[in-house]
């Protein structure tokens with residue numbers, strides 16, 4: 001009974017970051033147009049009607065999922081819900097964002113639907129009946145084009161750096177989807193803890209000041225926070241700094257951490273390993289403070305200062321407070 | 326508790342960009358342009374297992390799929406004090422995708438005694454797919470938690486797993502057996518094996534299976550059979566036109582830096 005494939009599903013299952021949600025919608029919309037498919041957006045709902053109609057401007061259909069179990073086990077509920085939608089709608093692709101939950105369910109969803117899974121797609125295309133993506137590999141030292149030979153292609157994309165959806169003249173239909181099935185709750189959520197700072201908004205930040213192993217300890221990260229406040233920006237860190245416990249892991253930027261795209265990324269005491277650059281390459285401008293003029297980070301910078309961070313941070317903050325007062 | 330840790334051998338991800346080159350096929354890196362090492366997240370996973378065993382006792386097995394060289398990765402795992410090592414020899418010359426890898430790992434797991442906890446790394450440092458853990462859980466029909474950085478045993482059949490998420494962490498209680506993929510944290514930095522243990526590890530046995538031994542088709546890894554297939558690989562160029570801030574004094578330089586930053590901040 002398999003019908004010709006004619007749907008692309010965009011799954012907005014963690015609609016926390018504005019920019020990521022917008023980029024994800026755009027990625028799904030453009031892919032659906034290339035494939036010549038209907039664009040179905042799945043989101044948690046029912047939310048306020050305003051945000052639902054916002055989604056409808058980039059979709060043929062919006063499915064708002066209502067499930068009482070969502071608060072207890074988002075992973076299991078979304079997995080089962082999207083598996084059911086996938087088998088009913090027979091999509092060419094299911095596109096997800098780069099939030100932790102989407103990353104976690106991508107391979108499992110693909111496996112349940114007999115499809116192919118991949119993550120961190122930077123571009124998405126359709127050629128010769130297959131979805132293809134490009135992504136950074138070898139820690140950012142190479143770029144691969146990858147063909148997904150299974151259907152559906154279940155792909156999480158680098159959502160915050162993607163262009164938003166084009167507004168449609170006529171909005172799509174909004175439907176509610178009651179998912180009352182109580183999934184088997186094998187795993188129980190015990191406790192949730194938010195990190196200090198505003199790391200959750202890193203991907204939306206316009207200015208990011210970040211620190212690495214070169215800062216030498218946890219105290220300078222307090223100074224970075226103050227500088228971020230002056231610039232109305234956010235703080236971030238390299239993996240080395242997170243592994244040393246100087247900054248929480250939600251601050252980690254890079255291959256394994258967040259992929260950010262601010263107007264300015266200021267890196268202090270960060271050498272610029274390719275895995276770190278992978279997370280910041282979409283920044284409008286990159287600048288660095290580093291004692292080593294040969295540090296690889298400078299190869300990616302618009303401007304840089306060769307100095308000791310500890311001697312720079314105090315006067316820099318004062319000067320900026322003055323300039324931006 | 327019986328723990329299995331899946332270890333992948335990869336090209337050293339710390340290879341400087343200037344030494345990195347592609348194989349003639351342009352479908353993978355030149356395997357001789359750097360050393361082969363154990364993927365760091367796999368070592369974070371093994372460290373997590375070792376700490377669990379230090380606290381609660383138990384047995385740790387390690388498993389690796391790859392060419393004959395993965396013996397080095399297994400020997401290092403044994404030197405870090407894993408109890409038993411298993412390898413699936415891939416002498417086909419083809420690189421499997423995560424789905425085919427998960428199938429092979431699951432087949433090998435089927436040969437082992439009942440496991441309580443199966444750990445993978447969050448992602449491999451070469452292709453960075455981050456798919457194998459979840460796929461393996463599905464192959465085995467087990468629950469799965471990703472981005473785990475801490476595990477505690479609570480009683481005979483349950484674990485508490487801490488998951489890093491977008492803005493902090495969450496703790497889950499899971500029944501055993503469970504599959505988890507491990508990410509880096511400040512308390513799972515891999516321990517350095519002692520010289521004596523490295524020497525002893527060389528004498529320990531490693532069980533090796535072929536695909537046939539695991540009743541898997543020799544065609545499992547053929548590119549045309551994969552779900553995910555690399556069709557092109559290129560090396561991007563860094564822009565490299567940094568304007569270094571100059572000045573007679575440190576104060577002057579800091580002033581100029583502040584001006585540049587302020588200009589961007591004002592334009593937002």
Ligand SMILES: Cc1cc2nc3c(=O)[nH]c(=O)nc-3n(C[C@H](O)[C@H](O)[C@H](O)COP(=O)(O)OP(=O)(O)OC[C@H]3O[C@@H](n4cnc5c(N)ncnc54)[C@H](O)[C@@H]3O)c2cc1C
Pocket residue numbers: 139211212213214215237238239240241252253254255256257258268269270271272273274275276279289290291292295307308309310338339365448449450451
């Ligand atoms: C699979 C994999 C995934 C990874 N994922 C990530 C990731 O997501 N994010 C990430 O960041 N890394 C990641 N890494 C690690 C990465 O390879 C580097 O090891 C890491 O980024 C180095 O961090 P760093 O730049 O802070 O430290 P270092 O490389 O030690 O650099 C410190 C820098 O500080 C400078 N410095 C020293 N003192 C001062 C001073 N007083 N003032 C100013 N500068 C000073 C030094 O000159 C040096 O350039 C990953 C690695 C692997 C293998």
Ligand SMILES: Nc1ncnc2c1ncn2[C@@H]1O[C@H](COP(=O)(O)O)[C@@H](O)[C@H]1O
Pocket residue numbers: 330331332333334364366367388389390391423426444445446447448449452453454455456457458
């Ligand atoms: N060939 C392999 N042998 C053993 N484990 C593997 C292999 N490939 C992947 N894994 C496991 O899966 C994790 C994630 O890999 P990947 O999905 O390739 O990013 C790794 O950290 C390993 O724990």
